[in-house]
């Protein structure tokens with residue numbers, strides 16, 4: 001698997017190939033914790049302004065501007081405040097955070113410390129998906145190293161800023177990546193999402209002001225402070241600042257984690273050259289789902305010869321979304337009815353069951369896909385599937401329902417020839 | 429992610445028995461409480477359920493009764509959380525719990541053939557445990573390792589870039 005930057009200096013991936021890059025010593029030798037020192041000489045407003053100027057958008061999937069999210073946290077709350085790092089990483093096709101957590105844990109600690117200093121936070125939690133158990137020990141060790149160096153705990157670097165770090169795991173539930181479900185889970189409950197508003201920035205963990213940010217969002221913070229928000233933004237485009245990690249899997253020769261400047265040109269080159277091209281030379285590209293499984297799949301003819309730029313705006317124009325940046329590359333051997341059946345099973349399994357449209361809708365969709373796959377497809381099934389998706393999208397309690405609908409609608413609308421092959425039987 | 433095929437007719441045995449643990453394990457459990465505010469000890473529930481599962485093999489009723497006392501919660505509070513998360517096994521599983529990732533990237537790179545291979549090798553179907561209690565095979569959703577698909581997890585260990593040969597080797601290496 002490849003881990004490399006293309007079209008930019010590695011920032012997120014700076015320490016990926018440095019021996020012992022996960023240790024405090026090497027982290028410091030490569031400039032680590034200098035940004036924290038710099039930030040501690042700045043005011044809260046100055047730090048938040050730099051993050052705003054960076055045009056950093058949350059890397060967890062929703063793409064919400066991070067500086068704006070931070071500015072929603074009340075300054076003079078009598079309650080304690082929290083930063084929670086979302087390391088749940090469960091979106092199919094996404095695996096970038098795992099490498100950051102494994103090989104650059106101090107970058108996350110430093111990013112969270114800068115946020116904590118700016119927002120007056122005294123406790124940070126890192127919420128891992130349960131399956132990432134092996135990464136917890138690594139992070140706990142990094143936290144202890146930082147504590148010994150007076151970077152975590154009481155009176156950090158001799159100042160009156162104190163901040164504690166704790167790790168926590170989930171136990172197998174995709175929905176716990178959704179920020180409010182994550183907070184329910186962190187409080188020891190079932191991972192059901194909560195009504196918004198109030199947003200976590202105002203009432204989050206233990207009903208206290210809480211910032212929830214993705215791993216990659218937080219590891220970007222030290223870079224932004226180091227080079228200045230404006231300079232970081234300029235690595236990318238006006239509205240999509242900086243560089244971003246893309247996880248690439250499926251039918252390519254070189255799957256991996258790639259760091260690209262936002263606005264990278266173009267998607268065709270990225271798949272067919274940078275990622276080594278199609279896995280089997282005689283099998284052509286059929287589709288790519290570019291943002292983790294929860295976005296519209298793109299047909300090859302929406303990619304090839306289409307100058308698709310890789311950033312938040314470019315992918316929308318091209319008919320999809322950045323999402324979590326998980327490219328799933330699919331060649332012509334794959335039947336999109338089969339692949340969509342697979343994803344429908346995923347969403348049914350991961351639906352938390354809280355609201356009816358998503359719980360029942362995904363269950364019926366699986367039943368329909370199973371019937372089609374068993375040879376009982378009917379001509380009207382394509383419309384039936386779209387109608388069901390319509391009754392989930394925008395009518396569910398949280399975005400998981402929308403995500404399921406998008407994944408399925410995209411396939412039905414864009415790959416009608418695959419569906420037609422299966423929808424032949426009349427009435428049985 | 430479902431780790432065990434849930435058989436709803438397979439009722440959980442109800443008992444008043446409370447599990448006992450060596451002092452070192454209780455100490456470990458206490459250490460988890462330290463991560464959360466004093467009046468928020470329920471936050472430790474998931475980490476503690478992992479300890480119960482490790483010590484007892486699965487989430488059993490005596491273990492749950494212990495946690496209810498330990499956290500001063502109702503038994504139903506513990507079950508409410510335990511039954512939501514698919515990594516908690518509500519029934520015994522084999523010594524080696526093989527979890528094949530079945531989601532899209534792993535599927536299109538050969539998971540179905542690998543699962544068939546391992547199941548026929550062990551003489552069980554996905555969701556079942558071998559008679560000697562050594563292996564359980566389940567098919568689970570994306571494990572965040574799609575770049576090295578197809579892959580699986582045994583217990584907490586990741587095994588990536590799988591082939592039939594590699595799979596055979598790993599299984600034969602399981603004691």
Ligand SMILES: Cc1cc2nc3c(=O)[nH]c(=O)nc-3n(C[C@H](O)[C@H](O)[C@H](O)COP(=O)(O)O)c2cc1C
Pocket residue numbers: 057058059060061062063064066086087088089090091174175176177178179180212213214215217218398399400403
């Ligand atoms: C169903 C669902 C699953 C999600 N999974 C993740 C996840 O695994 N990791 C993540 O960082 N964000 C995930 N998110 C997005 C979070 O809700 C939230 O927007 C994010 O953690 C905010 O951080 P950011 O602004 O830094 O991206 C998910 C959202 C939904 C609706």
Ligand code: SF4
Pocket residue numbers: 175193350351352353354355356358359396397398399400401402
């Ligand atoms: S949309 Fe699905 S995941 Fe979200 S609350 Fe409803 S049932 Fe739960």
Ligand code: FES
Pocket residue numbers: 092093094529530531532533534535569570571572573574575577579
């Ligand atoms: S699809 Fe198998 S690890 Fe993601």
